[in-house]
Amino acid sequence: MQFDFSEQQQEFRQEARRFLAAECPPERVRKAIEGGGFDRALWQGVAEMGFLGIAIPEEHGGLGLGYLELCAVAEEFGRALAPLPILSSIYLAAEAIKSFGTAEQQVAWLPRLAAGATIGCLAAAEGERLSERHLRTAFANGRLDGTKAPVLDGDIADIAIVLAKEGDALSLVRVDLAADGVTRTPLDTLDPSRGQAEIVFAGAPAERLGERGEGWAMFQTLLDRAAVLTAFEQIGGADRALEMGRDYALERMAFGRQIGSFQAIKHMLADMYVSATLARSNAYYGAWALSTGASELPQAAATARVSATNAFRHCAKNNIQVHGGMGFTWQMDCHFFYRRANQLALALGGPPDWEEKLVSRLSAVNMPIAA
Amino acid sequence: MNFDDTPEEAAFRAEARAWIEANAPSHLLPILSGSGFGTSAEAGEIDMLAEAKAWQKKKCDAGWACLHWPQEYGGRGATPMQRVVWNQEEGVYAQLSFTFIIGQGMCGPTVMAWGSEEDKQRLLPPLAAGEDIWCQMFSEPAAGSDLAGLRTRAVKDGDEWIVNGSKIWTSGAHISQYGILLTRTDPSVAKHKGLTMFWVDMRSPGIEVRPILQAHGQSGFNEVFFTDLRIPDSQRLGEVGNGWNVSLTTLMNERLSIGSGMSTGFEPLLDYAIRAPGPSGGRLVDDPSIRSKLADWATKASGLKYTGMRALTALSKGEQPGPENSIGKLVAGTTMQDIAMFAIDQQGEAGVLTDPQRAAAAARFQQVLMRSPATRIEGGTDEILRNIIAERVLGLPGDVRVDKNVAFDKIPTRA
Numbered sequence: 026m027q028f029d030f031s032e033q034q035q036e037f038r039q040e041a042r043r044f045l046a047a048e049c050p051p052e053r054v055r056k057a058i059e060g061g062g063f064d065r066a067l068w069q070g071v072a073e074m075g076f077l078g079i080a081i082p083e084e085h086g087g088l089g090l091g092y093l094e095l096c097a098v099a100e101e102f103g104r105a106l107a108p109l110p111i112l113s114s115i116y117l118a119a120e121a122i123k124s125f126g127t128a129e130q131q132v133a134w135l136p137r138l139a140a141g142a143t144i145g146c147l148a149a150a151e152g153e154r155l156s157e158r159h160l161r162t163a164f165a166n167g168r169l170d171g172t173k174a175p176v177l178d179g180d181i182a183d184i185a186i187v188l189a190k191e192g193d194a195l196s197l198v199r200v201d202l203a204a205d206g207v208t209r210t211p212l213d214t215l216d217p218s219r220g221q222a223e224i225v226f227a228g229a230p231a232e233r234l235g236e237r238g239e240g241w242a243m244f245q246t247l248l249d250r251a252a253v254l255t256a257f258e259q260i261g262g263a264d265r266a267l268e269m270g271r272d273y274a275l276e277r278m279a280f281g282r283q284i285g286s287f288q289a290i291k292h293m294l295a296d297m298y299v300s301a302t303l304a305r306s307n308a309y310y311g312a313w314a315l316s317t318g319a320s321e322l323p324q325a326a327a328t329a330r331v332s333a334t335n336a337f338r339h340c341a342k343n344n345i346q347v348h349g350g351m352g353f354t355w356q357m358d359c360h361f362f363y364r365r366a367n368q369l370a371l372a373l374g375g376p377p378d379w380e381e382k383l384v385s386r387l388s389a390v391n392m393p394i395a396a
Numbered sequence: 397m398n399f400d401d402t403p404e405e406a407a408f409r410a411e412a413r414a415w416i417e418a419n420a421p422s423h424l425l426p427i428l429s430g431s432g433f434g435t436s437a438e439a440g441e442i443d444m445l446a447e448a449k450a451w452q453k454k455k456c457d458a459g460w461a462c463l464h465w466p467q468e469y470g471g472r473g474a475t476p477m478q479r480v481v482w483n484q485e486e487g488v489y490a491q492l493s494f495t496f497i498i499g500q501g502m503c504g505p506t507v508m509a510w511g512s513e514e515d516k517q518r519l520l521p522p523l524a525a526g527e528d529i530w531c532q533m534f535s536e537p538a539a540g541s542d543l544a545g546l547r548t549r550a551v552k553d554g555d556e557w558i559v560n561g562s563k564i565w566t567s568g569a570h571i572s573q574y575g576i577l578l579t580r581t582d583p584s585v586a587k588h589k590g591l592t593m594f595w596v597d598m599r600s601p602g603i604e605v606r607p608i609l610q611a612h613g614q615s616g617f618n619e620v621f622f623t624d625l626r627i628p629d630s631q632r633l634g635e636v637g638n639g640w641n642v643s644l645t646t647l648m649n650e651r652l653s654i655g656s657g658m659s660t661g662f663e664p665l666l667d668y669a670i671r672a673p674g675p676s677g678g679r680l681v682d683d684p685s686i687r688s689k690l691a692d693w694a695t696k697a698s699g700l701k702y703t704g705m706r707a708l709t710a711l712s713k714g715e716q717p718g719p720e721n722s723i724g725k726l727v728a729g730t731t732m733q734d735i736a737m738f739a740i741d742q743q744g745e746a747g748v749l750t751d752p753q754r755a756a757a758a759a760r761f762q763q764v765l766m767r768s769p770a771t772r773i774e775g776g777t778d779e780i781l782r783n784i785i786a787e788r789v790l791g792l793p794g795d796v797r798v799d800k801n802v803a804f805d806k807i808p809t810r811a
């Protein structure tokens with residue numbers, strides 16, 4: 026058994042870490058949050074490193090590597106809190122086109138997505154918790170009507186993959202966001218390092234992706250894959266929050282001692298370590314299932330997702346606590362992690378949906394075979 | 397055991413209710429019922445500080461301010477129970493008085509306990525009337541939980557003290573007229589022994605206030621710098637070197653006024669759960685897994701409420717508020733953070749929205765999510781409150797104290 030990344034994959038991760046340390050230091054994240062807008066130069070840099078095209082075939086302009094390499098890099102994007110639309114454009118939009126698009130759609134979009142020249146997003150939610158039955162956005166005769174909100178990175182994306190009703194079934198369609206009949210409004214959210222928008226479609230031209238009526242199933246497949254990749258972003262963030270807390274506990278003195286010598290702080294940091302470690306192991310299991318196309322993927326993805334969401338939130342909130350009053354200042358980075366932890370927890374559908382998926386998938390797997 | 401109003405309490409309640417109905421600034425109701433994210437946008441041209449001052453003044457003129465303070469200092473000499481009744485009746489309008497809570501809840505009682513009669517006559521009535529705002533200058537960059545480790549120096553010069561140093565996290569300093577200031581007057585003795593307390597006029601030369609932007613994007617606390625600030629000895633509160641005991645008056649009142657009656661956010665959550673759709677089609681409140689969480693939080697919220705009632709009963713029997721009051725903020729702080737996360741999770745992807753016009757429950761839960769980390773730190777962190785409960789209530793041995801009986805200037809300050 027070899028339940029770890031290979032040396033080559035580790036090297037890949039190191040490369041991403043070096044790149045992000047140099048090009049995406051905390052000041053650059055701060056600038057994005059404080060109104061610098063989308064950092065296109067950073068996005069181009071990431072594209073030039075080949076990170077966007079890792080899991081996109083070579084014939085479509087990617088590196089043609091596997092998901093494991095993408096997982097390894099995702100962790101580094103999470104650790105650096107990169108203010109970039111990788112989740113939307115690569116884990117979701119590019120995946121959708123790669124998996125369900127026609128040959129022409131792939132030729133048209135994958136090279137552009139891999140090169141960062143086009144940014145994609147996925148528009149599913151309609152204001153409240155998403156359910157298969159309550160979707161209102163409709164696709165008919167090549168036109169799309171409806172309102173999607175919030176759409177992660179919908180403020181900067183060029184194309185959207187939209188979950189819509191087609192007759193009485195659901196389909197996935199691709200829309201050009203610069204087309205007539207599309208209006209977008211940026212939304213204020215907990216995590217300003219990633220833009221969100223409301224997108225209104227009024228007869229916007231759209232084309233179907235994959236089979237009519239297969240939309241919900243395709244959407245679930247996309248969510249499962251993205252859940253594994255996002256879990257790596259979450260454990261990257263959790264690890265960094267833990268490190269920040271540990272470093273501060275070593276440096277800060279109270280009552281003539283390092284605060285890290287108080288059992289309360291030690292236990293808090295130890296518990297952060299425990300949750301981050303369990304989440305990492307679960308994410309590895311998800312990565313294995315994703316990269317091998319194992320039938321366990323749905324269950325492994327939900328496990329990785331729930332575990333990583335809890336760990337990142339747990340580490341981010343306790344990191345503020347370890348920092349005391351300092352942790353509640355805008356000047357410290359602690360709240361960026363707290364913001365991102367909560368934002369990622371709600372991207373791809375909120376925790377209750379994933380908890381539900383996890384338990385129903387577990388119980389389905391273990392269901393006694395009917396006589 | 398009886399929760400009904402006594403005839404006197406019922407009469408008091410009727411009087412309070414009638415007065416509030418006739419006098420409350422009802423035009424502010426939409427703002428006060430919304431979330432903190434919306435305040436500025438919805439308030440538009442309304443100057444909330446001016447509104448707060450006006451409401452406080454009106455209350456004071458009619459005898460409804462600082463209810464438990466003696467009448468001569470601007471209060472009403474009310475019983476603790478009358479205070480509870482008033483709070484229940486005042487409802488959302490009480491938010492207007494948050495600006496005064498540090499002054500009226502902590503600084504006022506400290507001046508009352510340790511100030512000269514002349515100071516009390518002069519300072520307390522305008523504080524009760526909301527004419528003055530006060531701040532509490534205790535914490536320093538190197539002295540938060542370890543408050544007695546503070547370094548701001550006060551040196552005697554004739555009838556005056558000369559103060560140099562700085563404070564941090566001082567809530568409201570930028571809008572305060574006065575503050576209470578804890579200083580070190582003797583660094584050569586053990587840390588608790590060399591402290592002295594003063595009250596100061598924030599407009600004195602030698603004070604500079606610099607606002608700090610907080611993690612939730614608002615600016616409530618400040619850094620305060622003292623450069624050769626001169627304070628007359630007559631503004632000293634308590635004896636020279638007795639500052640630690642004086643500060644305990646403030647801290648005890650702090651725990652009482654910010655801990656007791658603190659909301660956990662359970663009521664808005666229940667309200668939301670009754671209205672919002674649940675995962676299986678019905679209402680959120682009908683979902684079994686959610687019911688078990690609601691039950692847990694309901695018992696925390698009511699447990700806190702009734703613990704507060706018991707504390708008040710003890711208080712009305714003449715007992716002193718003790719370290720057991722640390723429980724209020726400890727439970728409320730962590731519970732409100734858990735509730736906020738749970739509530740935004742129920743909103744799915746829309747849970748990230750902070751615009752009160754769009755987010756469920758006027759973005760109240762998003763606001764609590766971003767503010768609750770501070771609740772678990774200000775006025776004593778969770779860890780310090782647990783230490784207080786373990787050591788001072790349960791009688792467990794104290795932490796190993798490497799700084800005990802060591803002269804302040806000999807205590808290690810660097811790892």
Ligand SMILES: Cc1cc2nc3c(=O)[nH]c(=O)nc-3n(C[C@H](O)[C@H](O)[C@H](O)COP(=O)(O)OP(=O)(O)OC[C@H]3O[C@@H](n4cnc5c(N)ncnc54)[C@H](O)[C@@H]3O)c2cc1C
Nearest residue numbers: 287346347349350534535540541565567770774775777779
């Ligand atoms: C919103 C806000 C408003 C505030 N307003 C005021 C104000 O108006 N006036 C004022 O004077 N101060 C104010 N404060 C300061 C507040 O009282 C301090 O932040 C608080 O006491 C913690 O101190 P610190 O920030 O120095 O953290 P530290 O003391 O450095 O604590 C860092 C971490 O170490 C832990 N720790 C420290 N000692 C121990 C121990 N013995 N055992 C276990 N763990 C320990 C803490 O729990 C914390 O997790 C405010 C703070 C906030 C956040």
